[in-house]
Amino acid sequence: MNTLAAAWAWLTSAAHWSGPGGVWQRLGEHLYLTVVCLALSCAIALPVALVLGHLGRGGALAINISNAGRAVPTFAVLVLLLLTPIGGYGDWPTIIALVLFAVPPLLTNAYVGMRGVDPEVVRAARGMGMTGSQLLRRVEAPLALPLILTGVRIAAVQLVATATLAALIGGGGLGRIITAGFNLADTPQVVAGAVLVAVFALLVEAVFEAVQKFGPRWARGGAG
Template identity: 70%
Template structure:
């Protein structure tokens, strides 16, 4: 038999899904890590990116923040995870993993949100400012809706990266689907290794699909386009 059929047989065996070390338990741990890290990364990156992108006088600070954020992508996540695990935070549950994954998720969130807000259509922004909108109204009602697709692209990128990278937590005694892969390596069970990788890949695709659907449904511009189309095709009085 080939590796893929063997991996499918492993996945369809009920005993591999039950128990503390089963796929179900590891999947729940993986989703927990992904959700917590993504929420924390959004809470850190998005307010800063919106503030920097909205203030024209803060462009220098924004460029500096983006460059520092992008430089952080060059730092290996596993190296950060190991250092945190061996340092003062070692042995404190999932905390080292969460910190490492949050640091990994911040760059795409910060970069996309900052660029989206700072590069919002200047004509629209100036027209809204001329209507007497306050800075807060301008950000909430004009700049964020215009930047929404790019912001969500950053969220989707960060989420998929976190789902894939969270498997490294197992190498530092953390939880998640990576434990299935490392257990397979430890027992020389290739089918289990491939099965674990397949679950991670499918989960990443599902997360991407759900967030893409959410972007489509929540896009503020989506509700305005049908009205604009109706107005454009309506016969002149």
């Protein structure tokens, strides 16, 4: 039996999906880690990008700083965090490393989206007497939403792929299937784990694409 056939046999075995350490449990852990990190990344990056994009100042510096962080491998950040007092607090080293990894695409896309709003529309809104906060909330942010959602989609897919690193420090997620396969010298299990991560990432990509294409008007960049 070749490796691909053996990996398929592993994936189609009910014994590997249920119970402690089964695929469903690892998938739930992976989803939880992805959602938490994405939420924290959005809470950090999007307000900064929206405000800087509205003001038109400081955005280039913020983007360059965040992109410089991408030059440092996430695994290296994770190892450094393990050597600090944070390393003893469960999933927090992984969460912090993943959040730092997800911030750049969120910040960049949101800022570019804000700066790409038609200046004529902005001037018209100001001429109608809108305040700065009203302009941001009612005009600029809705028009920038397609690019903002693109950044969220990119960050989400990257997080699904990179969250496998949690397994290297004893965390949960689909990465545990891969590391267990390495420990057992079980190549089909390694391949099966990699396929699960790839399929999960593709599903996340498909969900965001569907929201942007078929979702409510606000998710497609409408102002109302």
